[in-house]
Amino acid sequence: MSEIKHDQHRIAQMGEYPFARLAQLLKGISPNPDLQMIDAGAGEPRLSLPSFVQPTLAQHLSGFSKYPSTAGNDFLRESIANWLKRRFGLKHVDAQTQVLSANGTREALFAAAHALVNPNAKQPPFIMMPNPMYQIYLGAAITAGGEPYLQPCISDNGFSPDIDHITPDIWDNTALIYVCSPSNPTGWVADYAYYKKLLKLAEKHDFYVLADECYSEIYYQNKPIGLLEVAQGMGNTTYKRCLVMNSLSKRSALPGLRSGLIAGDADLIAQFAKFRSYSGPATPLPLQHIAAAAWDDEAHVQEHLQIYRQSLDAFFDVYGGQVPAGSFFVWLPVENEEAFVREKYEHQAVKLLPGSYLGAAGKQGFNAGSGYVRAALVDGPEKAAELARRLKA
Numbered sequence: 001m002s003e004i005k006h007d008q009h010r011i012a013q014m015g016e017y018p019f020a021r022l023a024q025l026l027k028g029i030s031p032n033p034d035l036q037m038i039d040a041g042a043g044e045p046r047l048s049l050p051s052f053v054q055p056t057l058a059q060h061l062s063g064f065s066k067y068p069s070t071a072g073n074d075f076l077r078e079s080i081a082n083w084l085k086r087r088f089g090l091k092h093v094d095a096q097t098q099v100l101s102a103n104g105t106r107e108a109l110f111a112a113a114h115a116l117v118n119p120n121a122k123q124p125p126f127i128m129m130p131n132p133m134y135q136i137y138l139g140a141a142i143t144a145g146g147e148p149y150l151q152p153c154i155s156d157n158g159f160s161p162d163i164d165h166i167t168p169d170i171w172d173n174t175a176l177i178y179v180c181s182p183s184n185p186t187g188w189v190a191d192y193a194y195y196k197k198l199l200k201l202a203e204k205h206d207f208y209v210l211a212d213e214c215y216s217e218i219y220y221q222n223k224p225i226g227l228l229e230v231a232q233g234m235g236n237t238t239y240k241r242c243l244v245m246n247s248l249s250k251r252s253a254l255p256g257l258r259s260g261l262i263a264g265d266a267d268l269i270a271q272f273a274k275f276r277s278y279s280g281p282a283t284p285l286p287l288q289h290i291a292a293a294a295w296d297d298e299a300h301v302q303e304h305l306q307i308y309r310q311s312l313d314a315f316f317d318v319y320g321g322q323v324p325a326g327s328f329f330v331w332l333p334v335e336n337e338e339a340f341v342r343e344k345y346e347h348q349a350v351k352l353l354p355g356s357y358l359g360a361a362g363k364q365g366f367n368a369g370s371g372y373v374r375a376a377l378v379d380g381p382e383k384a385a386e387l388a389r390r391l392k393a
């Protein structure tokens, strides 16, 4: 989205989705026929299917003849709770009251603003988010009747969404903040101090923190810390005001499964569960069984992680520059991102995403995605190296 037009109908304010804009940008251009296409535009993992998927599906096919629970059936919520405990060292996660299944986190990230933010407040509350951002946050904030507040993430501050220069009156009118760690598209990762500061602000000014941690299992060196882990470390053992989301799309390279998790504060989970009992984003039972098997298994995650690390090494060995701390995205500064994307598509048969399509120019100023392109390293190390060569060409 390039600019939010505050006086328009909510749907019109959302603008076209980035991939629709990309298709428009590349319309009529023929990619170089001498080269095999490298599609680094979408963040879609393209690794092999984990070995447990097929047998689990075969074993549970009859589940298609039953309605699944929208909240997630008990066995899946147990697997999720156990994974959260193992991964983040959490002492207490109650599968019944602190966990929900999501039909992919995209829908859950979008629905969360609708379920948790009161649009009837005297003044539309701020819904804060990084800029550039996963565009769902912005669409959610607008359609939920909030006022998007964009935190510019720029290279000078390591792409960290600024929380140090926001005035108390803004915080007082904030209902919800989206944090994306590791970040799509910049690769920034929140550390303990960042989450701690944010949680203190949330307590003082009474707003909710929603951490989108979908890329938590894809990192270069250090395992990213989680919001719930920090809350627990601060003595907030019920995760008050906190929600986290995570996804099997990235962790297990199963984007077609459409399965993720929602966890945190039992009051927020109850409110969200009520909302979802009407909107109904249930995951079919056989797919819930695959999801449970995926949360229970770490071997495939480790295998994937090695491939992502090798891909990052392969890319940066050729291209130079700093490897991002998390995610499989590279965020590259270029002069004119739309011209660059067109040029690389035509001459190098490479698909990239213009950074400005992932940002927005709101009341807080400029589109912080401008001047960048995003490339997803989702095809393994050889293609990552080839991609780097073509981008340098």
Ligand SMILES: Cc1ncc(COP(=O)(O)O)c(C=O)c1O
Pocket: 043, 103, 104, 105, 106, 107, 109, 134, 180, 183, 184, 212, 214, 246, 247, 248, 249, 255, 258, 259, 260
């Ligand atoms: C930052 C971020 N959050 C959430 C998602 C949604 O993933 P899914 O709906 O597949 O769980 C994506 C997908 O690209 C993403 O990049």
